[in-house]
Structures are given as structure tokens and as C-alpha cells.
Amino acid sequence: MLKAKVTIVGLGLMGGSLALGLRLAQRVALNPHATHLTVVDANPETRRAAERLADVVTADFAAGVREAAAVSHLPYVVAGTLMRTAFGLGDERTWTVSASGFRDTARVAGTDPRMMLDILLTNRTAVLAQLQRYQSELTEAIRLVRSGDEAALAAWLGETQREYPEYRTLKDER
Helix, strand or coil: CCCCCCEEEEEHHHHHCCHHHHHHHHHHCCCCCEHHHHHHHCCCCHHHHHHCCCCCCECHHHHHHHHHHHHHHHHHHHHHHHHHHHHHCCCCHHHHCCCHHHHHHHHHHHHHHHHHHHHHHHHHHHHHHHHHHHHHHHHHHHHHHHCCCCHHHHHHHHHHHHHHHHHHHHHCCC
16 A cells, blocks of 8 residues: 555545545545546655556646646536526426437536535636636637638537547547
8 A cells, every 4th residue: 555655636536625635545446437646746666556546647736636627627617507508598398409418518517516616616726727718718619600600610620529539549548
């Protein structure tokens, strides 16, 4: 097992906040969905032990927090805003036309809000940075749709379509 003097911080799908520290990391071995550990001040032996516990290990704390904000915390906020937007229509017929894309995107909105509240506030700076990046991308999407420029919108959509297989390939390698 890992030496107690090493600080291990759990992130992402392991659940909970950075404050859970070593207790959470020790439970990672029992969690088949654990994907991300940030190891701070670890010697090579400890790093190798941590790599056996999770798919991804980084020694850069700031990068680990930024990455978790982008791919774990931001999707929760996006899913929440999607649900609020759809429910805001106030029409039950909305759900009869909703398809798998809505279901897949909105799924994480069902996460326990107490856990997400802790995660969002503990990681506030990184979450805000990713929300601002997302807002910038959303603003560009709005601009493209508003302009009616089919070629520019097709190029933007094509770029996102090309990025997805790269993500899947990298994710599936883990």
C-alpha cells in the first residue's frame, strides 16, 4: 500500500472533492470506474504504485485540477443547464420528442447535487475557467447559426466531429 507521507488527491469519476485526499485514493483500488489520480510529491516507487490504482496519473496538481474541471465538472453544469432549458419550456410534449442525444447529454444532471456542490465550490477557479471557455465556444456556435453561413457552420461542426474519434481512441487506450 502507499506510504502515508505521500499526498494523493482523487479527482474525476472517483467521486468527492479534493479534500478526501488519501482516504479516497485508497478506495480507488476497489472502484473499477476510477480514472484519475493526481500524485503530489511522489517518488518513482510511489508513482508506480499509484499507476496500478488508476488509468491516468499526473504529477502536476494544477493540470489535474484543470483537466477534471474540463471533463468532469463542466459536463455536470452543461447537463444541468440543458435540463433547465428544456424544463423551462413548460410543456410535457417536449419529452415525447426528446431522443438519445438529449438523454446522453442530460444524464449527469441526475448526479447528487450535494456532491457536485462540494466539487464545484472546492474547484471554483478551475471550473470558472472552463465555464468561460465553454461560453466562448457557445458564443461562436450562436454566431455561426445566427449568420446562416452554411460553410462556416459545417466547418465548425466538422471540426468537432473529427475531434470525437481522437478522444475515443485516447480514452479506449486507457
